[in-house]
Amino acid sequence: xxxxxxxxxxxxxxxxxxxxxxxxRLSGKxxxxxxxxxFKGKDLLSQATHTLHFxxxxxxxxxxxxxxxxxxxxxxSFTKENAVEISxxxxxxxxxxxxxxxxxxxxxxxxxxxxxKRAFFHGRFDLAQAEAxxxxxxxxxxxxxxxxxxxxxxxxxxxxxxLREELIHFASLIELELDFGEExxxxxxxxxxxxLITRIRSVLRALIDSFDQGNVIKNGVPTxxxxxxxxxKSTLLNTLLNEERAIVSDIPGTTRDAIEDxxxxxxxxxRFIDTAGLRETSDVIEAIGVERTRDRxxxxxxxxxxxxxxxxxxEEIDTQRRELAALGIPHINVGNKLDKADPxxxxxxKTEDFTFISAAAHTNVGVLKEKLLxxxxxxxxxxxxxxxxxxxxxxxxxxxxxxxGRVLDGMSQGVTGDFLAMDIRQSLxxxxxxxxxxxxxxxxxxxFSKFCIGK
Ligand code: GDP
Numbered sequence: 001x002x003x004x005x006x007x008x009x010x011x012x013x014x015x016x017x018x019x020x021x022x023x024x025r026l027s028g029k030x031x032x033x034x035x036x037x038x039f040k041g042k043d044l045l046s047q048a049t050h051t052l053h054f055x056x057x058x059x060x061x062x063x064x065x066x067x068x069x070x071x072x073x074x075x076x077s078f079t080k081e082n083a084v085e086i087s088x089x090x091x092x093x094x095x096x097x098x099x100x101x102x103x104x105x106x107x108x109x110x111x112x113x114x115x116x117k118r119a120f121f122h123g124r125f126d127l128a129q130a131e132a133x134x135x136x137x138x139x140x141x142x143x144x145x146x147x148x149x150x151x152x153x154x155x156x157x158x159x160x161x162x163l164r165e166e167l168i169h170f171a172s173l174i175e176l177e178l179d180f181g182e183e184x185x186x187x188x189x190x191x192x193x194x195x196l197i198t199r200i201r202s203v204l205r206a207l208i209d210s211f212d213q214g215n216v217i218k219n220g221v222p223t224x225x226x227x228x229x230x231x232x233k234s235t236l237l238n239t240l241l242n243e244e245r246a247i248v249s250d251i252p253g254t255t256r257d258a259i260e261d262x263x264x265x266x267x268x269x270x271r272f273i274d275t276a277g278l279r280e281t282s283d284v285i286e287a288i289g290v291e292r293t294r295d296r297x298x299x300x301x302x303x304x305x306x307x308x309x310x311x312x313x314x315e316e317i318d319t320q321r322r323e324l325a326a327l328g329i330p331h332i333n334v335g336n337k338l339d340k341a342d343p344x345x346x347x348x349x350k351t352e353d354f355t356f357i358s359a360a361a362h363t364n365v366g367v368l369k370e371k372l373l374x375x376x377x378x379x380x381x382x383x384x385x386x387x388x389x390x391x392x393x394x395x396x397x398x399x400x401x402x403x404x405g406r407v408l409d410g411m412s413q414g415v416t417g418d419f420l421a422m423d424i425r426q427s428l429x430x431x432x433x434x435x436x437x438x439x440x441x442x443x444x445x446x447x448f449s450k451f452c453i454g455k
Contacts, residue, residue: 005081005122006028006029007028008026008027008028008029008030008031008034008106008107008108009026009027009028009108009109009111009118010024010026010099010102010107010108010109010110011024011025011099011109011110011114011454012024012099012454013025013085013455014090014454016092016095018091018092019090021088022087022089022090022091022094022095023086023087023088024086024098024099025083025084025086025115025454026083026085026086026102026107027078027079027081027082027083027110027118028081029081029082030107031081031107032045032071032082032084033045033106034102034105034106035084035086035102037105037106038058038059038098038101038102039057039058039067039069040056040057040058040063041053041054041055041056041069042055044069044071044084047071048071048073049072049076049077050071050072050076051070051071052068052070053068053071054067054069057086057098058101059097059100064097064098064101065097065098066089067086067087067088067098068086068087069084069087070084070087071083078115079118079119079122079124080118080119080122080124081118081122109453110453110454111449111453112448112449112450112451112452112455113447113448113449113452115455116130116133116448116451116455117130117444117448120436125154126154126157126435126436126437127433127436127439128151128393128434128435129151129152129154129157130436131151131390131447132148132149132151133455134450134455135148135152135389135390136148136149136152137455140220140264140269141217141264141267141268141269143267143268143380143381144217144218144269144389146381146383146385147218147381147385147387147389148389149383150381150383150384150385150386155384155385155386156386156387156388157434157435159203159386160434161435161437163200163203163204163431164428164431164432167200167431170196170424171421174424175421177417178417178421190411193411193420194411197407198408201404201405201408204400204401205401207387207397208394208397208398208401210387211388211389211394213379213387214388214389214390214394215389215391215394216268216378217267217268217378217381217389218389220268220269220270220271221268221269221270221271221376222271222273222299222301222302223270223271223272223273223300223301223303223304223372224272224273224274224299224300224302224304225272225275225303225304225306226296226297226303226304226305226306227306227308228306228307228312230311231306231307231308231336232306232308232336232337232359232360233306235336235359235360236304236334236357237261237272239360239362239365240263240272240365240369241263243263243362243365261273261275265369265372266373266378267378267380268373268376268378270302270372297327297329298329300329302329302330302332302372302375302376303324303327303329303330303331304331304332304334304372305320305324305331305333306334306335306336306359307320307333307334307335307336308336308337309335309336309337309338309340309341309345309346309349309356310340310342311337311342312345313345314345314348317349321333330375332355332368332371332372332375333352333353333354334354334355334356334357334368335357336357336358336359337358337359337360338357338358338361338363338364339358339361339363355367392447393434396430396431397434399427399430400427403423403424403430404423404424404427406423407420407423407427410423
């Protein structure tokens, strides 16, 4: 996907489907001219930037709809190109007719992410900021929103650029040495270089470590409810989800038809994975489910393990806890059916790390929620916080860290400048790819093809 910025592109910018209003977006040299060809109202070509115009949209004399046209003249638009946003009535049919007419008059359909890609090409923001635009649109919690906003505003990019500049300075000194070849000069003081790289690596390490939190904030916590058949797993899942749904549907207009199996607690999205099995209540299926339970648990970052307090022996609990510990995944031991618990068992478990609930009666579910949050330990994201939320950035930071590690090793082994230069160049490359100071078509394809059309 190379960029043809000569073309004028068009796409629906709002969600498809019936709505009060839909917005169709055009960008490119001819955006205003093409719109004018189908528009009756004021002469758009003579209107100033950032103005709004009421009129009708036509196809060969047939009026399609009454619309509002917003005009943006280059470079004062999102893409820095001429751009138009047509607000029409939100009917999928009308949208299709308007887009068809615009295509007939010289626009072409935008590719996924092409508006953002153009904004990137024209220098509106760098690659990490472009990716943050997508994150912001997909943000489902306040922490995710704040983290994306910080990244979109360039906090993270600035940090990367600063590191890169420092490295470039030293790379150039080393390269200078190479130019002098045999003469055995050292422009780059080895001690200074070692200190600089150690310092840069410690900044990188902090960024790399922030991904633990960043990833949770952006992608939520894949959580599994596990336990023997009849322990009450599906009852607990329903209790957790229904409590959240009850809150959501109390707010007028927020009832959603299809809610995924997730709950937001303290700004963190707990995504219950592999819940399909839990919805099948047949015990026959559960009987073959031991292996499946193990597979399921391995996919989780957090496990809620349910024990049936009315029907479990201490031995079983011990065995299960050993298995859980062997998995090495954070987990919460939960004793369910508190209402009909075996008193002896309860007495024995009281001193252990157990949460006692009744999923059916909603007893202590709040305590369980607090335990869930405590396991994740994510602090609130504040304005200006720099953290890594993007897997691509994380991987590049790791690669940078490693190649700088090789520079340090090389220096302690006394290798020559040309070898050092190679690893420094490599680390500059990895850092540069994060913000797009260095790009390849593949890299850009990979990033922008994940965007939707119209973004
Ligand atoms: P799963 O096989 O682990 O998904 O278990 P279910 O959620 O289907 O529950 C099995 C049975 O235990 C059902 O009859 C539930 O109504 C019952 N159950 C679940 N939670 C509780 C509870 O807290 N107390 C009592 N008394 N029964 C419960």
